[in-house]
Amino acid sequence: MSVIRPSLPAGTDVAASGRRPLARDGTSRCATSEESGETTRVASDEDRLAVPGDGEKAVRRQWLTSLMSLSLQGLRTVIYPAPDLDAAKAWWTEFLGAEPYFDQLFYVGYNVSGYELGRLPDAALEDGALTYWGVDDVAGAVRAAIEAGSTEHIPRSDVGDGIVTATVRTPQHTVVGFIHNPHFNTA
Numbered sequence: 001m002s003v004i005r006p007s008l009p010a011g012t013d014v015a016a017s018g019r020r021p022l023a024r025d026g027t028s029r030c031a032t033s034e035e036s037g038e039t040t041r042v043a044s045d046e047d048r049l050a051v052p053g054d055g056e057k058a059v060r061r062q063w064l065t066s067l068m069s070l071s072l073q074g075l076r077t078v079i080y081p082a083p084d085l086d087a088a089k090a091w092w093t094e095f096l097g098a099e100p101y102f103d104q105l106f107y108v109g110y111n112v113s114g115y116e117l118g119r120l121p122d123a124a125l126e127d128g129a130l131t132y133w134g135v136d137d138v139a140g141a142v143r144a145a146i147e148a149g150s151t152e153h154i155p156r157s158d159v160g161d162g163i164v165t166a167t168v169r170t171p172q173h174t175v176v177g178f179i180h181n182p183h184f185n186t187a
Contacts, residue, residue, distance in 0.1 A: 073136075074134055079123060082123070165180075
């Protein structure tokens with residue numbers, strides 16, 4: 001028997017996926033290769049949730065990558081909670097040696113080497129810094145994260161000038177953000 005092989009996610013309609021069922025009765029968690037005759041155990045729900053051993057890490061990474069229907073484009077923004085926005089703005093302005101490019105009662109933003117460093121007065125301190133990954137489709141990224149076990153944290157929102165954000169809470173209780181910013185320059 002060979003090592004665990006990536007398969008379709010649990011609950012996937014095999015017929016709709018274009019793959020043939022692993023067993024004629026649909027109950028077997030093993031498949032026999034018609035070419036080699038080798039029996040291969042297929043990853044179960046428990047296998048998918050378990051921490052893989054050294055020999056299985058590459059297989060698990062490949063399986064997880066195959067599930068991702070989105071492409072993270074790199075970090076774009078970090079936003080720190082700022083209950084005292086004036087004090088936070090004064091400290092960051094001095095520390096960075098630059099004035100914020102965006103300065104409102106609801107948000108203060110700095111451009112730091114082309115990346116956004118933000119201060120948000122109504123962000124929850126217990127969530128810590130919010131990091132936002134660039135994506136083409138925020139709603140799709142949230143959907144993929146929820147399908148992978150996350151819950152919605154802050155719903156998709158157009159925050160102005162074509163910029164769209166949303167955050168999810170992962171099963172490990174951390175917050176991950178997604179942002180589509182048509183003005184972000186990767187060059």
